[in-house]
Amino acid sequence: MERVPILKIGDILLVSIQVDMSDQTAVALQEDLAERIVDTGCHGVIIDITALDIVDSFVGRMLSTIASISKVLDAETVVVGMRPAVAITLVELGLSLNGIRTALNVERGMELIAAAHDDGFDDELEDEPDAETATP
Amino acid sequence: MERVPILKIGDILLVSIQVDMSDQTAVALQEDLAERIVDTGCHGVIIDITALDIVDSFVGRMLSTIASISKVLDAETVVVGMRPAVAITLVELGLSLNGIRTALNVERGMELIAAAHDDGFDDELEDEPDAETATP
Numbered sequence: 001m002e003r004v005p006i007l008k009i010g011d012i013l014l015v016s017i018q019v020d021m022s023d024q025t026a027v028a029l030q031e032d033l034a035e036r037i038v039d040t041g042c043h044g045v046i047i048d049i050t051a052l053d054i055v056d057s058f059v060g061r062m063l064s065t066i067a068s069i070s071k072v073l074d075a076e077t078v079v080v081g082m083r084p085a086v087a088i089t090l091v092e093l094g095l096s097l098n099g100i101r102t103a104l105n106v107e108r109g110m111e112l113i114a115a116a117h118d119d120g121f122d123d124e125l126e127d128e129p130d131a132e133t134a135t136p
Numbered sequence: 137m138e139r140v141p142i143l144k145i146g147d148i149l150l151v152s153i154q155v156d157m158s159d160q161t162a163v164a165l166q167e168d169l170a171e172r173i174v175d176t177g178c179h180g181v182i183i184d185i186t187a188l189d190i191v192d193s194f195v196g197r198m199l200s201t202i203a204s205i206s207k208v209l210d211a212e213t214v215v216v217g218m219r220p221a222v223a224i225t226l227v228e229l230g231l232s233l234n235g236i237r238t239a240l241n242v243e244r245g246m247e248l249i250a251a252a253h254d255d256g257f258d259d260e261l262e263d264e265p266d267a268e269t270a271t272p
Contacts (some may be wrong), residue, residue: 005152005186005217007242014242018140018154049191069199081141106143107149 004029006036009118012044012110014038017049018060028061030069037073043060045070046106046111050081060095067100076116078102079108140165140170141186147213147253148180148246153195154187162198166205173209180249181206182242186217196231203236212252214238214245 002025007014013036019025033045047063049055054061067077078101089095101116103109139163143150149172154239155161168194183199185191191199203213226233237252239245 001156003187005154005184005219007150007152007184007186009242009246014143014150016143016152016154018138018152019140048141050143051139056193082144108146110145 003032006032008040008042011042012046012113013040013042013048014048014052014106016048021059021062026058030062030066033066033074034069037070037075043075044110045075045077045110046113047079048075048081049079049086050083050104052086053083055082055086055090055095057093057095060090060097063097063100076101076113078112080104080106080109108136115126141150141261143173144166144178145176148178148182148249149178149223150182150184150242152184152187156228157198158194162194164241166198166202169202170205170209172263173206173211179211180246181211181213182245182249183213183215184217184220185244186219188222189219191218191222191226191231193229196226196233201235212237212249215247216240216242216245 002019004015004017004019004025005018013033015029015033021029036042037045037096045066049059050061061078063079070077079097080103082102101112103112138155140151140153140155140161143152149169149208151165157165158219172178180204183202184269185195188195189265199215201211215233218238237248239248
């Protein structure tokens with residue numbers, strides 16, 4: 001099974017996804033990332049998807065899961081390098097990657113994480129409607 | 137054909153090799169890298185091979201070529217993330233990756249490039265014995 005490498009750069013973990021994600025690879029990546037966040041105490045995860053031609057619902061869900069896990073471990077997740085065609089397909093599929101932050105490239109992602117970590121980065125996410133507490 | 141993504145981080149270009157390199161992929165990577173070095177004016181290239189289980193002579197030669205191209209374009213190349221087993225195999229194969237600098241991880245690679253760029257980074261490489269000028 002292929003494992004996606006996780007690179008530590010300063011206070012950030014960088015993951016560049018280049019291979020087709022299988023169930024196993026996705027689960028392994030989530031576990032590895034969670035472990036590395038705890039080991040290193042990093043406050044940010046940048047996921048680069050420059051190499052992906054297609055982001056389907058499986059990958060979309062994986063990104064959401066990673067973002068949720070990271071959030072629980074006090075790390076912000078930013079997805080970078082999305083191709084224009086991928087963005088168009090995502091919207092057409094009705095996948096809006098809720099709760100995931102995006103940036104154009106790694107450098108902007110790093111700025112976003114640095115800024116979010118200074119401010120307390122929960123502010124924006126709190127604005128989303130919460131299905132569980134909404135009145136029927 | 138798969139293209140290996142090149143990420144710009146500050147003054148450094150980061151390449152994480154995760155797929156099996158074919159001739160075409162290797163040539164495309166060399167061309168893309170040369171172009172990006174010229175476009176960005178970066179002084180360092182870090183090639184991460186954490187994901188590689190095997191570095192054969194083809195990959196070794198590709199790394200050497202990339203290092204040579206980068207050097208001509210005034211950029212230092214550092215290979216990072218080599219697994220212990222890969223290092224052992226390399227030596228057993230008689231491939232010593234001449235002219236290529238290595239570091240344990242991306243952060244150390246960045247330090248190496250920063251230091252090399254301050255000092256003028258040709259000093260160490262000059263110490264290697266040169267087969268062509270050696271007396272028989």
